[in-house]
Amino acid sequence: MDDNEPAAEIVPSPLSRLDSPDLLKVIVDSALAGVVTMGEDGHVNGWGASAERTFGWTAAEAVGSRLSDLIVPARYREAHNEGLRRYRATGEGPVLGTVMEMEALHKDGREFPVEIRISPAAVVDGETVFIAFAHDITARRETERALAARVAEIAAAEASVEDYVRMMVHEMRQPLTVVTGYTEILLGQLAPDAPSRAELEVILEQAGEAGGMVEDLLLAARLEAGSVEPHLEPFQLAEVVRAAVARVMPRAALRRGTITAAAIPEGLRVRADRTFTRRILDNLLSNAVAYSPSAPAVDVTVDVAEDEVSIKVADQGRGIPRAFAERVFDRFARADEHNSPPGSGLGLYISRHLAERQQGTLALISSVEGRGSIFCLCMRADRESAQRIR
Known part of the structure; x- marks a missing residue:
C-alpha cells in the first residue's frame, strides 16, 4: 500500500459501544431469565427473547400492553395495580428488590410458578422504569414435590419398621420370659x-443375653x-x-478381673439423663x-474441665484394629464376628446416640491392638458443683 494513500475508514460495530442499544438488546435476549421492563403506569416497554419463551407473548404483542393483563392472574391484578399506585404516591414498594415465588399467567391461559425479582432500573423523563427478571420454576417445584413425597414415603417406611420391630420384640419377649x-x-x-445345674445356668445366661439383644x-x-427424648436433670455422678x-x-x-473407679469427685453433679448415662456406662x-482376653483390668476416671465432665473407661483388652476404629460406632459393627463375644453389635451405636441426645459426646480416644482401648463420655457439668470442685 502506498504510504501516501489515505487509510480506509474503520466503522465501529454498534456492539462495540457499552451504551449501545444493540448491545443491550443482545444482553437482554441472551439472559437465562425472562427480562421485562415496565413504566410506572404498568405498561411494558421492554420484552426480552427469554420472556417470549417464558410467557408465550412476542415482544411485538407485549410492548405497550399492561403487564398485569399479560402475566398476572386475574385474582392478583388489583394487588399489582395497587402496588404501582402506592409507588407513584410514596416512592416505596415493599416487594421491590426481593425475590418472590408466585403464580404467573401464560399466553395459552395456564398458570405456572415463577421466581421473580423486580427493581427500579432507571428514571426516564421523570418516571421510574422497572426491570423484572423472571424464571419459570415449574421443574423445580416438581422436583420439590417429588422430594417431599419421597421424604414422606421414607418417614412412613421408618414408622412401619419401628412398628414391626415393636411387634417382633413383643413376640420375642414372651417366649424368653x-x-x-x-x-x-x-x-x-x-x-x-x-x-444338670450347670446346663440350666447356661440356658438362663443365654436367655438373658437374647433378651438384651431384643431390647x-x-x-x-x-x-x-x-x-426417645431425654429427661435432663442434675444428679450426683459418683x-x-x-x-x-x-x-x-x-x-x-x-x-x-478388677474394675477400679478412683478419683470420682464427691459432690460433682452433671446435667444429663440419668437413665441414658446408666445405659452408656x-x-x-x-x-x-x-473384650479382655484374660483377667479384665478396667479403670474408670472422671475429669472436670470448665463446664464439662469426662468419664474415661480404659481397659487392657484386645484393642480395636486401626482399620475398624472409624466404624466402631456403626450399627451392627463387630470387628471379628467369629471371635467376638455374643451381642447385637448395637451397644456403642446406641450409646453414642444416647450421649448426643443428652447434649454430650462419646468417642474412642485411643486403642492399640493387644494393649486395650480408652472410651470417653463427655457431659455437661452442673456449673455450681464444678466450680466448687475446681
Whole structure:
C-alpha cells in the first residue's frame, strides 16, 4: 500500500459501544431469565427473547400492553395495580428488590410458578422504569414435590419398621420370659451339686443375653425414629458411676478381673439423663470386660474441665484394629464376628446416640491392638458443683 494513500475508514460495530442499544438488546435476549421492563403506569416497554419463551407473548404483542393483563392472574391484578399506585404516591414498594415465588399467567391461559425479582432500573423523563427478571420454576417445584413425597414415603417406611420391630420384640419377649421363668424354677428345685445345674445356668445366661439383644433392637429403632427424648436433670455422678461398676463387677470377678473407679469427685453433679448415662456406662464397662482376653483390668476416671465432665473407661483388652476404629460406632459393627463375644453389635451405636441426645459426646480416644482401648463420655457439668470442685 502506498504510504501516501489515505487509510480506509474503520466503522465501529454498534456492539462495540457499552451504551449501545444493540448491545443491550443482545444482553437482554441472551439472559437465562425472562427480562421485562415496565413504566410506572404498568405498561411494558421492554420484552426480552427469554420472556417470549417464558410467557408465550412476542415482544411485538407485549410492548405497550399492561403487564398485569399479560402475566398476572386475574385474582392478583388489583394487588399489582395497587402496588404501582402506592409507588407513584410514596416512592416505596415493599416487594421491590426481593425475590418472590408466585403464580404467573401464560399466553395459552395456564398458570405456572415463577421466581421473580423486580427493581427500579432507571428514571426516564421523570418516571421510574422497572426491570423484572423472571424464571419459570415449574421443574423445580416438581422436583420439590417429588422430594417431599419421597421424604414422606421414607418417614412412613421408618414408622412401619419401628412398628414391626415393636411387634417382633413383643413376640420375642414372651417366649424368653417363659424360658427364663421355668429355668429359674428348675434351678430353685435342684440341689447345689445337681449334675444338670450347670446346663440350666447356661440356658438362663443365654436367655438373658437374647433378651438384651431384643431390647437393643427396640431402642435402636426408637432412636432412629426420634421417639426417645431425654429427661435432663442434675444428679450426683459418683452414685451413678459406682452403681454401674457394681452391676458389672460380678462378671469381672468370675474371670478374676478388677474394675477400679478412683478419683470420682464427691459432690460433682452433671446435667444429663440419668437413665441414658446408666445405659452408656453399662455398655462401656460390659464391653471392657467382655473384650479382655484374660483377667479384665478396667479403670474408670472422671475429669472436670470448665463446664464439662469426662468419664474415661480404659481397659487392657484386645484393642480395636486401626482399620475398624472409624466404624466402631456403626450399627451392627463387630470387628471379628467369629471371635467376638455374643451381642447385637448395637451397644456403642446406641450409646453414642444416647450421649448426643443428652447434649454430650462419646468417642474412642485411643486403642492399640493387644494393649486395650480408652472410651470417653463427655457431659455437661452442673456449673455450681464444678466450680466448687475446681
